[in-house]
Amino acid sequence: MLPPFSWAVTNVAGQAATRVYADPTENTASPGELFIIHIKVSNVKGLWAYEFKLKWEPDLLNVTSVTEGPFLNLEGAHKTFFVRKMWNDPDPMGFSGYIYVTCTLMGEPPTAVASGDGTLATVEFLVKKEGSTPLDLYDTKLLDYELHSITHTSEDGSFQYPPPHLTEISVEPSSTIDPSLQSGSALNINIKIARAEKLYTWSLKMSWDPSFLDVTKIEEGPFLNREGAYETIFTTEIHQEEGYVYANCTLVGEPVVSASGSGTLIIVTFLVEAGGVTDLHLYDTVLLNEERVDILHSAKDGYFNNMFRDVAIKSVEVSPREVRAGDSVSITVISKNEGTTTENFDVTVYYDDKTLGTLGVSNLEPGAEKALTFSWGTKGVAEGKYTVKAVVSQVPWETDVDDNTYVYEFVTITPPEQLFPFTLVIAVMVVIIVVAIVSIMLRRKKR
DSSP states (O other): OOOOOBOOOOOOTTOOOOEEEEESSEEOOOTTOEEEEEEEEEEEEEEOEEEEEEEOOTTTEEEEEEEEOSTTTTTTTSOEEEEEEEESSOOTTSOOSEEEEEEEEOSOOGGGOEEEEEEEEEEEEEEOSSEEEEEEEEEEEEEOTTOBBOOOEEEOEEEEESOTTOEEEEEESSEEEOTTOOTTOEEEEEEEEEEEEEEEEEEEEEEOOTTTEEEEEEEEOSTTTTTTTSOEEEEEEEETTTTEEEEEEEEOSSSOOOEEEEEEEEEEEEEEOSSOEEEEEEEEEEEEETTSOBOOEEEEOEEEEOOOOOEEEEEEEEEOSEEETTSEEEEEEEEEEOSSSOEEEEEEEEETTEEEEEEEEEEEOTTOEEEEEEEEEOTTOOSEEEEEEEEEOOOTTOOOOGGGEEEEEEEEEEOOOOOOOHHHHHHHHHHHHHHHHHHHHHHHHHO
């Protein structure tokens, strides 16, 4: 740690403000990748020592290394004492997600002080998962040879993945759910790009389940060639049995041109072979700019489903329809899979707005029915008329939900049966006998 110092101002009047800052300010990388930031200083005069702390959200990032920059040691010409402490996991005090760095010239003459602009330290991070966090630069200290403070400002950095303006390649439409697209139908999808900056060449692969789809045609989209205004080389490979395609496109000729903005890279036509569900998965995507440098981007898959999914309640039977409170009612519900794929779902029965019970149905084949029996014990239920309702849970991508509910009217609950009061009769008989005995005894005394 640096020795105590005073807060005397050493900046010369009129000199540009000295600042310590993270460079680059905005950072991004996908989970599993590394990125680096430099802690830099600008417009400093007479720097002998520095100190800073940096913190971040530890759930998102791990620091992997902290190295001294070339500014203070004049690229190794001067001797320095460089100390770094890193905490990814909580330390004994419970802190995590920060580093502490201090550095000072050692055994050098006063003329060895550094002035101008340069890098104090370089920090490397590993991205653990998607999200955003400030790279908070704080407790920064700059000292001159006499250990007086050099007035300065500090500027934080940030990390975010995916970044808000990241270039994106995507399958459009992102989701095709259409049971009418049966065997022999054509399916057209576009692979589009959004927020591109100076795109010069691109390549990609897209895979699918070949049991359901075959590619019949791939066409270049109008984005890179500006609707034919520029010359491109466009190549494709179709691997039908494996279920993937490869496409590549690059601008050619002079002067060097590029494309920015959003548009369509390719148009792919599929022939539907059968019913099914499959992802249209984009991978090995490459975007290069005019200098043949990678353009950071994300890839968004598509989804195809031509399965018809529909479950229904066909009937509800109640026996008996009228019971005394306390008796049981048997409720039989007939559910049916009216779709084209095997389904799992739940059936719930209600009386008025109260849940009576739920039963599950597993692996019900297309066209099959399943009878479920519920028992309703009516003890404690007030007399009156009750609506019985059966509801089948909606399955994913189901569009016809009108037949998911069946209402049965009514079940009548009557008062409980009044039992003959034997206890009261016995009590009355006992009283009569006692009165008779007393009466007989009084008569005998009178004689």
